Amino acid sequence: MSTSLTKHIASNGVATLTLNRPERHNAFDDVLIVELTEALQALADNPAARVVVLTATGKSFSxxxxxxxxxxMASYGEAENLADARKLAQLMHVLDTLPKPTVAAVQGPAYGGGVGLIACCDMVFAAPEAMLALTEVKLGLIPAVISPYVVRKIGSSHARRYFLSAERFTPDTALRIGLVHEIAPQDEVGPLAHSWAAQLLNNGPASMQAAKQLVAEVAGRPVCSELNEHCAQRIARQRVSPEGQEGLTAFLEKRPPNWVTQ
Structure with a gap:
């Protein structure tokens, strides 16, 4: 049994996936990509898992x-490289669209695809030691598969700089350009991520999924009558949904909703 990825679901519903190849700085290979994809898909379908924390062991995040x-890969032909790239693309898509909140605890450096994982997570907490870089062009390559997620997070201007320069940048810079949400001391990053994961359990599971989908639907679209109508229909459906009714009733009755465990 491989130990390159460890999985744990706590009794409160917080699931933790830990990249566990410290001797390889948690670098991807084809096996880890499949393992991580399958683990995420399993958590998506598991009602016992309500929030997912992505973390890593050792000095590096990935x-x-x-x-x-x-x-x-260097010895593969184009067809084999395409099949290989599609597996990584699937991993990024599954993580990005996971119907549950995702929280990244980045305790160390993240390069290339590691930055892609960060860009796909909903909340990202990083340590000062977590230097980042998109170094593909140094190898004559491009960050193609992760580009939709990274560009969406940091914008095209910053993407042009860091895709082309391949320079390392600090967590402070990552915070400024929108890739990271908060910086904490290295020994506090994991606890902080799990603390936020626990706080997310106070929110409606279906409403968080719908809110995540809403961001994807409205981001980058011009405000127009069609979009306004779409949003009006969205909130109307949510209000009459079982979770919406329970949340509103609980608020009016001044009690916790049924998804909050005491």
């Missing part, structure tokens, strides 16, 4: 592509 994996 160094991107594993050297041995890159050597194998």
């Amino acid at each position: 160094a991107g592509a594993d050297l041995g994996w890159m050597k194998r």
Whole structure:
């Protein structure tokens, strides 16, 4: 049994996925990509898991592509590289669209695909030691598969700079450009991420899923009558949904809603 990824679901519903290849700086290979994708898909379908925390062991969060994996890819033809790239694309898509909140605890450096994982998470907490970089062009490559998520997070101007320069940048810079939400001391990053995960349990599970979908639906769209109508229909459906009715009733009755465990 592989130990490159560990999984744990606490009794309160917080699920933790931990990248566990510290000797490889938690770099991706084809095995880890499949393991992480399958683990996320399983959590999506598991009602016992309500929030997902993504973290890592060792000094690095993720160094991107594993050297041995890159050597194998270098010998592949275009068709084999395409199949390989599609697996990584699936991982990013599954993480980005997971119907549950995702919280990243970034305790160390993240490069390439590691930055992609961060960009796909809903909330990101990083340590001062968590240097970041998109170094693909140094290898004659491009950050293609992760680009939709990174560009959406940091914008095209910052993406042009960091995609082209391949320079390392600090968590402070990542905070400024929108990739990271908060910086905390290294030994506090994990507890902070889990603290926020626990706070998210106070919110309606279906409403958080719908809110996450709402952001994807309205981001980048011009405000127009069509969008306004879509949003009006969205809140109307949510108000009459079982969770919406329970939340409103609980508020009026001054009691916790049924998804909050005492």
